[in-house]
Structure formats: structure tokens, C-alpha cells
Amino acid sequence: MIDLPPAAEAVYINGAPEGERNNSLFKIVLQMRDQGMSQFDAETEAEIWGHKVGITQKEAVSLVKSVYSKPAREPWRPKERYQYKNGGILKQELPVPPMPISVESTPVDKFLTTCFDVGDQINICRSIKDGDRERPDGTGETRSREEWLEMFKGDGLKQWQGAAVGVYVSINANNGSGRSKEHITKFRHCLIEFDESTLQEQWAIIKRSGLPTSAIIKSGSRSLHAFVEVRAANAKEFAERVAFIYKHLEHTKLDPANKDAGRLSRLPGAMRTATGLQQELVECGAPTLTYMEWQERTMYGDIPEPYSWEQLVNFKEDADPTQLLGRRWLCRGGSALWVGSSGLGKSVMCLQAAICWACGRDFFGISPHGKSLKSLIIQAENDEGDVAEAVQGILKAMDFTEDELEKIKKNILIVRDCTSTGERFVDRMRRLVEKHKPDLGWVDPLLAFIGGDL
Structure with a gap:
């Protein structure tokens, strides 16, 4: 058997409660796949574990086939949170206090x-x-x-x-x-x-x-x-x-x-x-x-700390530096999911919203916090001609001033990616954000990049 992360190992050894068994087996099989176990061996392990907790052989084999139909991820490593490379310490490091000088007499x-x-x-x-x-x-x-x-x-x-x-x-x-x-x-x-x-x-x-x-x-x-x-x-x-x-x-x-x-x-x-x-x-x-x-x-990662009641009582909305849109309708670090059926016009609507907020205008009553917001739109469905058609239609209909047009050109970045999904997409998005430093990141459509079902 492969080495499992402690949480998955505990479930593998002790079993899982009713209602969580299939999901638990799914997570265990993901680790098997990611760490290079053959599909045949994974099916054997899944059948044995499934028999202990009440999952049928057919269900276990079907789950393994589903997992192995997708490409493996980077396998789990104990050192994921703190990475050391070439003598330097990378992301997610803890602050280092100065080394104290001992004053202990005994x-x-x-x-x-x-x-x-x-x-x-x-x-x-x-x-x-x-x-x-x-x-x-x-x-x-x-x-x-x-x-x-x-x-x-x-x-x-x-x-x-x-x-x-x-x-x-x-x-x-x-x-x-x-x-x-x-x-x-x-x-x-x-x-x-x-x-x-x-x-x-x-x-x-x-x-x-x-x-x-x-x-x-x-x-x-x-x-x-x-x-x-x-x-x-x-x-x-x-x-x-x-x-x-x-x-x-x-x-x-x-x-x-x-x-x-x-x-x-x-x-x-x-x-x-x-x-x-x-x-x-x-x-x-x-x-x-x-x-x-x-x-x-x-x-x-860390478990969250409770909010301070003193900070909650004295919180000043107007002084919140994380505000981006409306009265904290969307803040830095937050997210919003825009949902609609296929062909309804979600892409054009998102583009129009980004253009309005790029030059300081409101969009359906939602105003940017500040003069303008920079947007990075990463999309999969529209080629350059499709995007150009939408851009020209919006600009013509909304009668922007020259000053507003300059802000729009400066603050709207549109890229197309038809190949990245899952963790690969996350890495590509991270690199784009680090390079262009937008206020808003748009993923259009989410289903094209997530690498799974919503």
C-alpha cells in the first residue's frame, strides 16, 4: 500500500461513516492514482476497503475507473506547505523572529x-x-x-x-x-x-x-x-x-x-x-x-481563528481597504459566480461589466470602489474575431469619452486559453496575475477550466 496523508490514512484504517463512504474512497483512490499505483492494484485495494464499509464491488471498480480516466496530479508530499529550493525559502513561509540571547542563570x-x-x-x-x-x-x-x-x-x-x-x-x-x-x-x-x-x-x-x-x-x-x-x-x-x-x-x-x-x-x-x-x-x-x-x-494549512468581537463591533465599512465593488459587494480575496444557461450572453455581460468598472462607471447600480478597476479576463470559447465583435458593440452602444476609452484600454486584458484545466490552469492563472496584477480576475466559463463537474 502507498503512503497516504494522515487524514486519508485514518479513514483507510478506521473506515468512514455512512453517507461519506463513497467520497472517502474517492479521495483514497485519488492518492493511489497520483502516487503511481496501477489501476488493477487500485481496484483490488478499493474492493477490499469497500467490502469492509459496505460498498459493492461494482461501485468500487466503477469509482476507480472514473478516477483513473483523468490524468494524475502532482503526488502528495509532506513538504508542500514550506518549500526549500536552492537555499531560498519560497511561498507560505512563517515569519522569523530574531534568535534570542540566553539570559538563563540556570x-x-x-x-x-x-x-x-x-x-x-x-x-x-x-x-x-x-x-x-x-x-x-x-x-x-x-x-x-x-x-x-x-x-x-x-x-x-x-x-x-x-x-x-x-x-x-x-x-x-x-x-x-x-x-x-x-x-x-x-x-x-x-x-x-x-x-x-x-x-x-x-x-x-x-x-x-x-x-x-x-x-x-x-x-x-x-x-x-x-x-x-x-x-x-x-x-x-x-x-x-x-x-x-x-x-x-x-x-x-x-x-x-x-x-x-x-x-x-x-x-x-x-x-x-x-x-x-x-x-x-x-x-x-x-x-x-x-x-x-x-x-x-x-x-x-492553518485552521481559521475566530473573529474578534471588538473588531466586529468597531468595523468601519468606509475604511475597509479590501473593497472593490459596491458597498462590499465584492472585496479583494472574494469571489462571485455568475450563472446562466448556455448562449444567454454571460460572456458579453461579463465583458461589459469589466469595461464599465475599468473606466469608473457603474454596472447595473454596482460601482467600483475608486476611480477604476483593472481586469484580467481569461476565456476559452471566443477567438479574436468573437471578442472584437463584442468589444465594438459595447463601445458603440455606451458612448464612452476619449478619457474613458484610454482607461478601458489600459485596464482590460483579455487572453484565450483552450488547453489548461485543473491544477495546470490554476498555475497559469497565478502566473498571469503575478505578471499583470489585476484587481479582478474573470474565468469564462468556469466549467471549461475546472477539470471536473460543478
Whole structure:
């Protein structure tokens, strides 16, 4: 079976309620097609799933044939929301706050109490020099969180470190018998670390990703270590969540060697004697998102925030900068669907409306907000002669002034596209909008471009 997005995977495993089964199977089969599964295999999977939820074999096979009759889309990827390419970060990125300077007087205390629970067994290990590298000095010591906090009071950490060149800490609690993955008792954190970027670049990647971090630590050298809260139920779920995170960040020069639940990181507050720098606690606190909330937001976008009642009560319509037509009849980011039977004259009506609003006139009582609006009309049915006939008829009938005609020529852009549908059309429309920056975008007719049924 292919990898499914979490929402689709949950339905595939748990089934769907009555009334949503066919639609759920449709979404699952779309993923099968997009990720390259053969139609025969998809029919087999659909029949098996359909049998579990009450869909007949005939219905399942018919649905698969319908899906596979259309071309595949770009397959789902975990990193869709945040794209990294050639060292740059593209659309839909989160703002990056400046990297803070730690002012914690006892960073190890805050780190231990934030990242571990009462009674957790934590492995801490001194590091030694081994040629040009540092490595753990043996198996280290495992104690409860409370024992470590008591031991590190005052200058306890400095005394415990002694002549060691640094100090490591396990990223997860263990059973007291060792720190390797078979001894892990809580799969709470995974570690991400970068070795090839600057500290500021690493900070930007972590913050833009929106990962649910509980601690970010400067290693005392060239990298940041981020404790990402995954809170997996077991080793299998831990591996799945870590794989998603690493896939999401695969273009960011992420160190791929840190996927193990038993990995060691740097203990904040200890000194890195090779550089003379402290292993600094840059940020520490409970994440605002759970792992699942982060994963769903990464794949599908943020959930909407409620409107503020104070803003609703004090809203001023006249001061709304998003207004385009009438008294908020249409605003920036909004849409309107004009519906009529074939041959009724929808295309000419849309063109006349765009022309009126381009020069500041009203159209059936609907006035542009401002002097004029720029329109981009993308249409599929009319060639240059058809468009010219409509334009000449409108201009002759409405007796525009020379000044109005100049505004119309400047503010109306008409293009024809007879080949793009679905996502390809969306991409083409996006490029046209970015190039011409219209106030209004017209799609005529919608059915020609949508790539499906309305």
C-alpha cells in the first residue's frame, strides 16, 4: 500500500461513516492514482476497503475507473506547505523572529524541568576528545530528573563536568539500564541538527517550519540542536513521525544521522572547552502545537481563528481597504459566480461589466470602489474575431469619452486559453496575475477550466 496523508490514512484504517463512504474512497483512490499505483492494484485495494464499509464491488471498480480516466496530479508530499529550493525559502513561509540571547542563570534547570517529566530517568554523559572530534566518554550516568536537579544546584554542573571537553544528554527518558533505543521508555522528542548552515540560517529553518520544539540549544560550536516534541506512543509511531519531519526538511542540509530515539544532544549550561563557549539554551518552553496539529497544518494549512468581537463591533465599512465593488459587494480575496444557461450572453455581460468598472462607471447600480478597476479576463470559447465583435458593440452602444476609452484600454486584458484545466490552469492563472496584477480576475466559463463537474 502507498503512503497516504494522515487524514486519508485514518479513514483507510478506521473506515468512514455512512453517507461519506463513497467520497472517502474517492479521495483514497485519488492518492493511489497520483502516487503511481496501477489501476488493477487500485481496484483490488478499493474492493477490499469497500467490502469492509459496505460498498459493492461494482461501485468500487466503477469509482476507480472514473478516477483513473483523468490524468494524475502532482503526488502528495509532506513538504508542500514550506518549500526549500536552492537555499531560498519560497511561498507560505512563517515569519522569523530574531534568535534570542540566553539570559538563563540556570539553563540546565529550566531545560530538565521542561523537557522531562517527574521521575524520568535521564542519561547524561561527559565528552572526551578523539582526534579532531568529540565523543561520549563511555555509557555516562543515568539518574532521575530530581536527582540531576539536586546534583546541579549552584555550580554543581561545573563540578560534575570537571575536565571533560563537553557534556551530552539523552533526548528521551530510559529504563535506567542504558540509553540506546531498546532502553527508551518515552518517545517524546526527536532531534534535528544542522552542520552545514550558519546559526542564523538554522534558526530561520526551524522557525519557518513551525515545528513544535520544546528546546533549542547552541552546541557551543557551529550548530543548533532542536528538541522536537513528537510524543509517539511507541517505537513504530516514533519512526513514522520522524520520517515525516525529515522528509519535510529534506532540502535544508539537515544532519540525517539523528533519527534514533536514543540520540544524545548537548546539555545546556555546560562548557564546550574546545571553543570556550557555553552550550547555550537559546529557547525553552512547552510547544504551542502538538505534533499532529503541526503535521496537519503543514499539509493542509492553518485552521481559521475566530473573529474578534471588538473588531466586529468597531468595523468601519468606509475604511475597509479590501473593497472593490459596491458597498462590499465584492472585496479583494472574494469571489462571485455568475450563472446562466448556455448562449444567454454571460460572456458579453461579463465583458461589459469589466469595461464599465475599468473606466469608473457603474454596472447595473454596482460601482467600483475608486476611480477604476483593472481586469484580467481569461476565456476559452471566443477567438479574436468573437471578442472584437463584442468589444465594438459595447463601445458603440455606451458612448464612452476619449478619457474613458484610454482607461478601458489600459485596464482590460483579455487572453484565450483552450488547453489548461485543473491544477495546470490554476498555475497559469497565478502566473498571469503575478505578471499583470489585476484587481479582478474573470474565468469564462468556469466549467471549461475546472477539470471536473460543478
